[in-house]
Amino acid sequence: MKLRADNRRSTFMSLFLATLIVASSAHTTSLRAQDDVLDEAQDALADSDAYDMDQIEIEGKLSPSELLKRRREKLEERNKIMVEKKIEDIRVKQEIALTNKLQGAFNSSLNNLNEDKVQVVQAAPVAPAPVAPAPIIETRIVEVPAPVEKVEKKSKIIPSLGTNSIKGDRIDLESNVTLGIAAETMVTPQVAVGVGVGYASLDLTDVANDFVNLGSYNNYNYYNPGYTNTYGNGRAMTYKKLTIEGNAKFFFIEDSMIKPYIGGAISFNRSTLKYENTNSYTTGGVNFGNEDYGSSAVGGAAKLGAEISFSDTIGANLEFAYAKNITSGISKSSQVSAATNPDQGRLENVSREIEEGSTTSIQAGLVIKF
Secondary structure, three states: OHHHHHHHHHHHHHHHHHHHHHHHHHHHHHHHHHHHHHHHHHHHHHHOOOOOHHHOOOOOOOOHHHHHHHHHHHHHHHHHHHHHHHHHHHHHHHHHHHHHHHHHHHHHHHHHHOOOOEEEEOOOOOOOOOOOOOOEEEEOOOOOOOOOOOOOOOEEEEEEEEEEEEEOOOOEEEOOOEEEEEEEEEEEOOEEEEEEEEEEEEEEEOOOOOOOOOHHHOOOOOOOHHHHHHHOOOOEEEEEEEEEEEEEEEEOOOOOOEEEEEEEEEEEEEEEEEEOOOOOEEEOOEEEOOOEEEEEEEEEEEEEEEEEEOOOOEEEEEEEEEEEEOOOOEEEEOOOOOOOOHHHHHHHHHHHHHHHOEEEEEEEEEEEEO
16 A cells, blocks of 8 residues: 555656646747747848837837837838828929920010010920820910091181171161181180181162262252252162281180180271262262272271081081271272262261271181191
């Protein structure tokens, strides 16, 4: 029994020792495997040129797989940065090329402007893939003629027709149709100056012999039946006047279809007065039939009127004027002396009365501009 007990004890001890040896061997193998993996990771890290060991944080508690994961993540981040940098470099090159092309096109268009031709080239952006040729847009500059400025014609010819009314202390006469023509030019947009010529005539009869001054022959009846039979009941007279004037007008409106104005004139008037019947008759030592009288006077006139434009060259003129002589009896002429012929005295008296009276006239004319 004692032997069996010893044998059992020996057997148990042997099994226990064997178990310890196996467990120790397995643990040692596991530790060696971990050390080998760690050594390989450290060797790989030591052999990499991309990162230094200082860039990798190794904590004592990290496993080899976690260390490799850290290294992979850092490598991926570095690769991403490199790729982005490469893409940016490519974009910079593309922008430089595009800028150069646009600058060239701009310079070319400036040169073409000097030749009245503009050619704009639309450059396509540079891309790695082939790009179809960009269309060329050609723009032509069309010269538009400048608007023609309307130039108003400054010179005018104004023929006119009208009538005169002459009033004095002892006369109130209406003329026949008067004729006139004037030439004017615009010296400013509202002021015109010119010259004019007018002609007027009228017929009158001194039936009552109011203008006869018999003088020393007052006691003789010259106007006897013989005179009446020769010249009728009152000897008809004809008055004619030629007027040359210089005038000026001020237009109230510069640019309008109807242009009212005021004006003034200085005139030289030459008038003649004759009997219509020039048959010869002698009575009381007086020879009738060859009487006439001429006289000159300087006068002034005030005018009020308006011009109406129908076109650039044609228009109408309506004018009212008031005139009065400043002087009368200048350069008188007659063939017979009033002292010896009562009808000659009548002509002189009537002519003087007309010259000293005032004249109002209304004229309508055609305006021709050039």
